[in-house]
Amino acid sequence: MKDALPGIIIKAISSLGILIMVFILYFLFREGLPVLRTVTLKDIFLGQFWYPVEEPPTLGMFPLIMGTLAVTALSSAIALPFSLLIALFVAEVAPRRVREFMKPVLEIMGFFPSIVLGFIGMVVLAPWLQNRFDMLSGLNMLNASVLLAVLIVPTVSSLTEEALSSVPRDIRDASYALGATRWETTSKVVIPSALPGILSASLLGVMRGMGETMVVLMAAGGAAIIPMSIFDPVRPLTSTIAAEMGETPVGSAHYAALFFGGVILLVLTLGINLLSAWIEKKGAFRK
Numbered sequence: 001m002k003d004a005l006p007g008i009i010i011k012a013i014s015s016l017g018i019l020i021m022v023f024i025l026y027f028l029f030r031e032g033l034p035v036l037r038t039v040t041l042k043d044i045f046l047g048q049f050w051y052p053v054e055e056p057p058t059l060g061m062f063p064l065i066m067g068t069l070a071v072t073a074l075s076s077a078i079a080l081p082f083s084l085l086i087a088l089f090v091a092e093v094a095p096r097r098v099r100e101f102m103k104p105v106l107e108i109m110g111f112f113p114s115i116v117l118g119f120i121g122m123v124v125l126a127p128w129l130q131n132r133f134d135m136l137s138g139l140n141m142l143n144a145s146v147l148l149a150v151l152i153v154p155t156v157s158s159l160t161e162e163a164l165s166s167v168p169r170d171i172r173d174a175s176y177a178l179g180a181t182r183w184e185t186t187s188k189v190v191i192p193s194a195l196p197g198i199l200s201a202s203l204l205g206v207m208r209g210m211g212e213t214m215v216v217l218m219a220a221g222g223a224a225i226i227p228m229s230i231f232d233p234v235r236p237l238t239s240t241i242a243a244e245m246g247e248t249p250v251g252s253a254h255y256a257a258l259f260f261g262g263v264i265l266l267v268l269t270l271g272i273n274l275l276s277a278w279i280e281k282k283g284a285f286r287k
Contacts, residue, residue: 028266032259035059039253044260050224050235052244052254059257063224065264067234070227071141071220072210075148079209080202083153087160087198092186103161109154117147118218126219135231137221142230144220148209156205163197164190196279203276207269213238237261 035044039059047060090102125146126138167190175185191198221233222243241258248255 025266028259028262032256032261032263035253035256035260038256044257048226050240052248052257057253057257059253061237061257061261061264063226064235064237064240064261066226067141067220067224068210068236068238068265068268071144071148071216071234071236072206074141074145074230075152075209076202076206078145079149079152079205080156082149083156083160083202083205084198086153086157087164088186088191090157091161091164092182092190103158106154106158106161110158112151112154114151114212114214115218117150118215121147121215121219129231133231137233139219139221139233140231141220141227141234144216144234144236145230147215147219148212151212151215152205152209155208156201159201159204160194160198163194163201166197167193200276200280203272203279207272207276210272211238211265211269213242217242237265 038057039047044059044061045065046062047058048062049058049060050063051058086106090099090106094102121143122139125143129135129138129140129143171189171193172185175189180188216234216236217239220236220239222235222239223233224235224240225232227234241261244254245258248258
């Protein structure tokens, strides 16, 4: 009985976690799907105007979805190259003492409060962008993307470093024995061997940026428009839900539309998560 007790406890806690997740999904779909009684899927996904308090409400989420994708894409384009370079330095170049220092620093930075970054974006970065580029407001897609990149870098760097460090030492030694330099070994042996883990880490970082709320709420500008420039203000789905849910009548079409926005985010992040798992599985199969 003593040997079986830890397994029973672990199974019970795991089952409880699964039940909680199922309940959350049920609640999300139960509250979000009624919006389809008011508008069609075509109006939601292709509608270009978000005026939820009008009568009848206009619930076009196309600008919100495009704002989400645009901010996520720009922040990922900024963060992923830096993440790879940092991970390469920590795993392949840095001396042992530097590596032992930087590894926990990266992990700690991953827990940096996003609301603090949002505040920095409002009071520091936004005025600088406004003065530097002569804009009406510094609260825009570029501001939010830079701050999101700061949040993505520690997560991707840490996971990428683990993927690089997991490459067997024998492969490196064999490359050096054949006369390859450190850079040739890193670029042609280590990175290809760790590529599934690197791609998986990158996708998890993208998912981290897509689900962030406070940074985009405080620094993105809050305009429900389709961005045509990195200096345009945007209103991603996460900031829309956070800004409007507290003042929305329960049971209204607006209320259901916000929950449906959560469903859209769930589908997007689930797709990225499944893609990450598939890449990791393919990499394990090849090995």
